[in-house]
Amino acid sequence: QKEVEQNSGPLSVPEGAIASLNCTYSDRVSQSFFWYRQYSGKSPELIMSIYSNGDKEDGRFTAQLNKASQYVSLLIRDSQPSDSATYLCAVNPTNTDKLIFGTGTRLQVFP
Amino acid sequence: EPEVTQTPSHQVTQMGQEVILRCVPISNHLYFYWYRQILGQKVEFLVSFYNNEISEKSEIFDDQFSVERPDGSNFTLKIRSTKLEDSAMYFCASSDLAGRFGNEQFFGPGTRLTVL
Numbered sequence: 001q002k003e004v005e006q007n008s009g010p011l012s013v014p015e016g017a018i019a020s021l022n023c024t025y026s027d028r029v030s031q032s033f034f035w036y037r038q039y040s041g042k043s044p045e046l047i048m049s050i051y052s053n054g055d056k057e058d059g060r061f062t063a064q065l066n067k068a069s070q071y072v073s074l075l076i077r078d079s080q081p082s083d084s085a086t087y088l089c090a091v092n093p094t095n096t097d098k099l100i101f102g103t104g105t106r107l108q109v110f111p
Numbered sequence: 112e113p114e115v116t117q118t119p120s121h122q123v124t125q126m127g128q129e130v131i132l133r134c135v136p137i138s139n140h141l142y143f144y145w146y147r148q149i150l151g152q153k154v155e156f157l158v159s160f161y162n163n164e165i166s167e168k169s170e171i172f173d174d175q176f177s178v179e180r181p182d183g184s185n186f187t188l189k190i191r192s193t194k195l196e197d198s199a200m201y202f203c204a205s206s207d208l209a210g211r212f213g214n215e216q217f218f219g220p221g222t223r224l225t226v227l
Contacts, residue, residue: 032214043202043218044154092214097159097167099216
């Protein structure tokens with residue numbers, strides 16, 4: 001059974017700090033990894049995708065991938081109260097169409 | 112900016128009734144998906160659809176479920192005889208990738224299905 005694991009949180013950070021969200025996955029040969037943001041009662045919103053080992057930056061967001069450790073993370077710099085949401089890690093295993101989601105980490109950014 | 116749309120936003124039905132959830136994927140996308148999220152739980156894959164046929168389905172997607180692309184824009188999920196445990200948010204998603212690598216999927220706003 002392919003799994004994606006995340007700490008459910010909540011992760012509380014002050015405004016302006018760096019929030020670090022982590023995810024591990026069990027399928028060693030997975031190639032595509034995604035971070036989605038989900039506000040309460042809303043649908044998942046794609047914020048980052050990463051396919052290669054290393055870092056990928058987009059604005060205040062940096063995704064990090066380490067395939068050897070089967071680990072993917074998301075850093076949010078200069079966190080804002082509007083970043084308060086649940087962050088979902090999703091993995092697309094090789095030779096499938098589907099995304100497998102973790103349970104999500106709830107982030108709270110306080111002023 | 113193109114987006115996936117879904118109707119209705121909320122559907123209430125009696126157990127045993129049939130429901131049809133509707134989606135309009137992003138217009139140039141080729142791959143379509145349905146996911147569901149039971150309240151407080153993770154998002155779960157139901158089915159993927161490409162070139163007018165199911166390409167993959169999960170264990171959840173049993174004979175009570177079916178999908179269809181009745182025209183060039185709509186993509187539907189039908190549940191033939193709803194059960195209480197079908198109550199969930201149902202999300203449609205689409206992707207433009209002609210292949211599976213780098214499969215960025217964009218989600219619609221969801222339909223909240225309540226089975227009484």
